[in-house]
Amino acid sequence: MHPFLKKLLGLNWLLLTLTLGLGVYGIYSIYSATWMRDLRFYNLQIAWFLVSLPVFLTLTLLDYHWLRWCGFPLYLLGIGSLAVTYSSAKVVYGSGRWLSLGSISFQPSSLAIVTGIIMLAIFLHQSHRLHPLFRIMVSLVLVGVPAVLVLLQPDLGSSLVWGFTLMGMLFVAGIPKRYLIVMLLVTVAAVPVVVYFGLKPYQRERITTFLNPDVDPLNTSYNINQSLNAIGSGGLYGKGFRAEDTLNKLGYLPRAAAHNDFIFSVMGEQHGFLGGLCLVVTYALLLLTGLYVASQADDDFGCLLALGITMMLFAHIFMNLGMTVAVTPVTGLPLPLMSYGGTFLFTVMTSLALLQSIWIYRKGHG
Template identity: 50%
Template sequence: MQIINLIQHTRFSTAIAADRGSVGNSESYRCRCLNVCSQIFELELWSCRFYQHRKLRIQNWLLLVTMLALAIFVVIAIYSATSSRSDPYAADFWRKQANWVAVGIFAFMVTSLIHYRWIRWGALPMYLAGIVFLILTKFIGTKVYGARSWLHLGPINFQPAQLAVVAGIMVLAIFLTQFREMHPMLRLLLSGAIAGAPCLLILMQPDLGEVIIWIPVLLALWFVGGLPLRYLICVILIAIAFIPIAINFGLKPYQQQRITAFTHPDIDKQGSAWAINQSLIAIGSGGWSGKGFKAANTQIELGFLPATAVHNDYIFSAIGEQWGFVGGILLIGGFAVLLMTCLFVAFFAGDQLGLLLAVGITALIFTHIFQNMGMTIALLPITGVPLPLISYSGSFVLMIMFGLGLVNSVWIHRKIPE
């Protein structure tokens, strides 16, 4: 029907052009022209709506459904993990998480419909805002677990490090795309400076976990961005050489105790190794199918797992205890589907910028998953890194869903011009 209308509009405007010489009344002629223009405008408006509807239809539904499934699951998991606690503030965690999930879904959809190439206009302001917030955190931030990493701005409480990391990925993707002809060493140094500025500020908090997150993300962007492999190998070897120096001279005493608890968990079971051992006990006691939803007499209810962190850093321990091996495997499987979908989008990206954005966000999510789950099962030292879409953290959920929105935008616009 719309095509027929288009043909009619074309014929009508042609007839006007043919009759122009025979029309004596100029007012009548102007009215007819305005009528044609208004109809053409309506057609253009319909085309824009059709364009947006097409975007909704061709989005990556597997990515959206997997993200929603994980987000719904976490609300249930947080409710189950905190319902047995006497603290009334903790009983409200699942509602707050649900609200942040709703905001995150909105951010995901808006970001998906905007062409990802438009981030060239917003990436740098976001990056600079993250730097400014990190500087403010140093002076007016709130200290939690020994790190001054939280910033209160009115009713909003968030971690600027998470904004800086996502914005940093965007800026790095733009830089590596636009300066492909630059000398590899100069690209390496300048991109390292882009990543190093927020890393240095995060390290001053100190929040070692978020700094560690940057390393595999930056390496992935360098590799996909076309930097020679020999440069990457040199960077990795230099980083490995500095690890003993950093552990002995660069870490705070409590951070060194965490590493000691990781390497020798039997030395101080009642002290620095307490959290690791209780996490292992909680996961192991869940057995095959877990103790059940809102189960009683759990490590969570009895207070053996840190009550202040069971809903965020140790949420996987709570899931392992209440949902068992089956629940843990289903969660890992959901993450695997999410990551593989993001890599699939990266493979079919329309240009280098889309490829780098998808790879950067995928590396960010994977590193968080690996580090969080690794520390709860004693494969890695405790670093306080949240589990994407699962841990209780409003700003982190929002940033991850925003990043996934960028990935979805890469998929939607892979064949659509800017």
């Protein structure tokens, strides 16, 4: 059998179906959220999806082991792109997270997370004989540099993703549990200090709103309360596509975020509890598939890389869905393959392509 055909037939078809299905459903969701106002975001999402597809297919068929030789340059590129945002960032909603190349804007923090996961996987794979404490300290430096740069943009949500990813990768890397427990306790103890000294006033307000949604219902609590109203008003079956009486169409959901941060609120209103449940189950299948790919990886590097990607996706899914139903604070994290955002869509597609590559070149199939 021709090697190319063998690789093509060796795809993880469940992962491919979930990737393309969620991507297409995301485009539909953005149309549903914006058809009554502006289809620009819908058209841009289609364009980014079409750009991401050939990259996805190319990386899928390439042996992921090549990343071990260029991981450090990619990591430096990610750090450099974050640093450049301070001198020439495009400010959107009070945050300088975007760089502009002509008419195209991209968010370096999304790309930096992936390059950081690659670098961390390389280090943990090659340092298995070193003392666990040394491995933890170096890992904290590798993660801390981009996480702090992202936090200073300010982008609290993206910086929190690093915490989920780091803990998951350290656990799989064989770090003794006692060290991980100490790290977790120190992190919990440091939260009040970070909240008081390290966050912007509006970020502290988000935490206050999360703890007490009724503290300022017409200002800081408005978005989350309207999100809850929208999801609740969908009932069991939802109001349907292009319904006239949706809170989104009437403008109660934040128009600047209905197609990205609060896309689940829009779909919950349109498709109800059953539609939301189907989406949650689909994401659960995606995450379980990522964990299974990690368990079948050819080596520790592939396992760590797959686990890091899966944890990154979990952090985004958990925190985005959580904030729409007031389970987590509002952090501005997008929902993978669903929320509008060209850079993030490209990043997620690239990450899922690496998962496919790890699967194709798994034990006994490379």
